[in-house]
Amino acid sequence: MERQVQRLRQAFRSGRSRPLRFRMQQLEALKRMVQEREKDILAAIAADLSKSELNAYSHEVITILGEIDFMLANLPELASAKPAKKNLLTMLDEAYVQPEPLGVVLIIGAWNYPFVLIMQPLVGAIAAGNAVIVKPSELSENTAKILAKLLPQYLDQDLYAVVNGGVAETTELLKQRFDHILYTGNTAVGKIVMEAAAKHLTPVTLELGGKSPCYIDRDCDLDIACRRITWGKYMNCGQTCIAPDYVLCEASLQDRIVQKMKETVKDFYGENIKDSPDYERIINLRHFKRLQSLLEGQKIAFGGETDEVTRYIAPTILTDVDPNSKVMQEEIFGPILPIVSVKNVDEAINFINDREKPLALYIFSHNNKLIKRVIDETSSGGVTGNDVIMHFTVNSLPFGGVGASGMGAYHGKYSFDTFSHQRPCLLKGLKGESINKLRYPPNSQSKLSWAKFFLLKQFNKGGLVMLMVACLAVVAAVIVKEYL
C-alpha cells in the first residue's frame, strides 16, 4: 500500500495534474464512464441496497452528473487567483490568493449511498488538481467492485487509484501520509480517522452523523409536511445520514401525524410494501438486528413488521417515545420514526440543545419567524425548513456537519476549496524603499508616530493634514516606482 501511495505521489509531483486542461479531460472521462456504464453502475447499487435502478439513478447518478458539469463549467474561475483588497502600505503591490492542489487525497466512502459518496468528493479532488485514492465501503460490495473495475478504465491510472478491503486494509491505508482525508461514516470511526491523520498533520473533512430532529409546529400544513417527511425518512429504508431521525411535536398532533404518514406510505409503496420496487432493504444482518432491538418495548403506531431473510423492516412509527429509551440514544439509520412529545417550541429547542449537534435539522411551520427562531437558538450542520433532505441538493450550499456530526464541508465550489490550499501571495517591487524606512531600526519617536498613522489610518484632529501628507507620500512612492 505504501508503494501505491508513493506511485501516486510521484505522478502528482510530475506536475501532470496541474494544467486545467488535464483535469477537465479526466472529469470528462468520468462523465463518459457514468453515461456509458450506467447499466453496470445502477445494477451494482441496486444489488447492494435492494434498490430499483430508477431510484439508484435519481438518488445517486444524477447528482454526480450535475457535479461534473458544474466543475467543467466553473473550473477556470475556481482555479483562478482571487485578488485581495489592499491597504495603504500595499497599494502598489499585487495581492491575491492562489488556489493550488494539496497533493495526494484519500476519500473513504460509506455504504448507504455508495456511489455518490465516493464520486462526489472524487470530482472535487480531481478538479482541484490532486492525485486521489478512493476506498469504497466494503459493506456495499458490488459498488466497491464496480468502482475498482471501471475507474481505472477511464481515469489516469497513476494519479487515481481504488483500494478495496475491510478494516485491516483501511487501517493500513490510514498509516500512510496524505495531504487531505475525506471520510464519510460514523462518529466513532471519525475519531479514529482524525487520530491517524494527526500523526501526519493531515487535514480532514469528516462527514458524520447524529440524530437529525424534525420539529412540526401546530401552525403548518400537516398533509404536505407529513408527505415530505415520509419521503425523506423512508427513502433508502431510512439509511440516509440526513434523514429526519425523530419527530418533535405537541401531543395533540401526534395522532394526525401518524394517520397522514400512514396514508402517504400507502400512496408511495402500496398495500404490500414488500412488493414495492421503491422500498429498499437493510444493508446487512448486523444493522437489521440492531434496528430490531430499537423496537423493543416501544409503542408501535404502525409498521413494525420485519423479515430477517430479506432484511426487510416495514416503515414504522413509534409514539409516546421515552427520550431515555434506546431508540433515542443512537442514530437510527433505519425506517423507524419515533415521535417525542414536547409542550411547545421552547421545549423542542431545549430538547435539541441538550443533545449533540446533529447533521441536519428540520422545522415545519407556516410561521417564518418561528423557523428563524429555531435556527437562531440551535445549531446543526445544515437546515431545511418545511421539507427534508433538500439543502443537500443545492450546489451552492456547503454540505457538512458541526461538533459530533462532523467538520469541514464540500459540494460544488466547497469541494474545490476543501481539496485546495488557498495560498496568499503578496508581490512587491524592489522600489518604494522609502516607505519601508519606517520599519527599520534604529527606532525613534517620530517613526513610531508615523507607524501609528500608516497602520491605523487614524484621521482625527490633524486628520486632513495627515491625509494630504499621506497622499503626497503615495504619489512620491508611485513616482519612485515608475520613474526611478
Next chain:
Amino acid sequence: MSKISDIVSQAREAFNSGKTRPLQFRIQQLEALRRMITERQPDITAALASDLHKNEWTAYNEELAHVLEEIDTTIKKLPEWAEDAPVEKTHQTQQDESYIHSEPLGVVLVIGAWNYPFNLTIQPMVGAIAAGNAVVLKPSEVSENTANMLATLVPQYLDKELYPVIKGGVSETTEVLTQRFDHIMYTGSTAVGKIVMAAAAKHLTPVTLELGGKSPCYVDKDCDLDVACRRIAWGKFMNSGQTCVAPDYILCDPSTQNQIVEKLKKSLKDFYGEDAKQSRDYGRIINDRHFQRIIRLIEGQKVAHGGTWDAASRYIAPTILVDVDPQSQVMQEEIFGPVMPIVSVQSLEEAIKFINQREKPLALYVFSNNNKVIKKMIAETSSGGVTANDVIVHITVPTLPFGGVGNSGMGAYHGKKSFETFSHCRSCLIKGLLNERTLRNRYPPSPAKMSQY
C-alpha cells in the same frame, strides 16, 4: 484557584446563556480589549521587554499595531460578516430562501506561542470573540512575564467567565487538552501540533494549527541586491530571528554569495550599530534551551559574519553562514534564531527542486526583478504563503488569510478569515409549504416516473 475543568465548564455555561449572541455585546468586549491595549501599553511593553528584550517601538510595530488593526477592522466589519449570506439558487429552489447562516461554535481554546506572545494569543482571540464564542486563553509559559501580564489584565477588561486565562506549563496544557472544545487554535511547533490534533480527535474538535518550518528565501541574480538584502536583514533578525515566517535560509547563485554577505552586513550595521549587543532594538533568545540549541547550529559552519554570543544575557550576534552543506544540522531544523545560512544553487530550477524536496514551509520568499521568475517559483512550489521582493509582510495584509500547509499547519486566520474559522457556516434552505405539485416527481411509486424516461 479553580480547577481547569471548572473554568472550562464555567465558560461553556456562560456561552450557553446566550450572552455572546448579540453583536453589541461582542463589539463591547472588543472595544474593552482595545482599551486594554491603549491604556496598559506600558505594562504590556514591560512584559515583552522582560521576555524578549523588546522596547516600546518593537513591541508596537511587531505586536500591538497588528492587534489594534485587527480589532478596528473587526469592529467595523462585524455586522457585515455576521449577516446571513444568500447563495445562488438552483432552478428547483427559485421560490425558496437559500443562505449561509454564520453562528458561534461554542467554547474556543487559543494556545499562544512565546515569540510574539501578545499578538499570537490576542489576535486569534479577536476573531473568536467576534464570532460569538467563549474563549479560553492559554498563553505560552515560556514567555512567562507576558503570560502573567495577560492573566492579570484580561480579566480586568473582559467578561471573566467567558474569556478566562489559564496559566501553566506542560501538565496544565495537557490537562486543558483533555477538555472538550468546539475549536482549538494552536500556534507553535510541528511536534506539539500533532499532540494537539490527536487530543482534539478524541472530541472531534476542529483545529487550526499555525506551525513552522524552514522558510526559504531565493535571491535571483537579476535583482537589486541592496534593497533585497536590507529587507531580508530586517525580517530575519527582527526579534533575534524568532519569527515563524522569518526567512530561514537563503538560496542563491554562488557568484552572488559574497555580495549578499556584504550587503547584509551593511544593513545590520545600519540597523543595530557595530555591536548589536548595545542596540536597544536587538532581541534576545527566549531561554537557555533555545540559546544552546541555536549555538550548536553554528558549530562547524563557515561564519562570514557574527558567530559570537553571550550566554548570560542569551545574546547571539546576527550571524551569517556561507557555503552551507544542506545535510548539516542547521539545514535540518527550523532555525528560529539570528543565524542565516546561505546555500548555493546553480539555477532557479535547482532552487525549486531543493525547496520541493523538503516539507512545505510556512512562508516562501523570492527576490527578482523578473516577474516570470517570481511566477515560476510560486507555480512550482507550495508553502503557506508568499511574499515576493520582501519578507514577512504578506501576513500583515488583513485581507490575506494567514496559515500553513502540510507540516507548516492547517487552517488560517486574520481578518474575515478569523471570523470564518471560529464560526460554523450553516447551510439553510427555507421552502414554503406550497407548490407540492412540483415535488411530485420525487415521490414513489416510480412507474409514474417511467413514462418520462
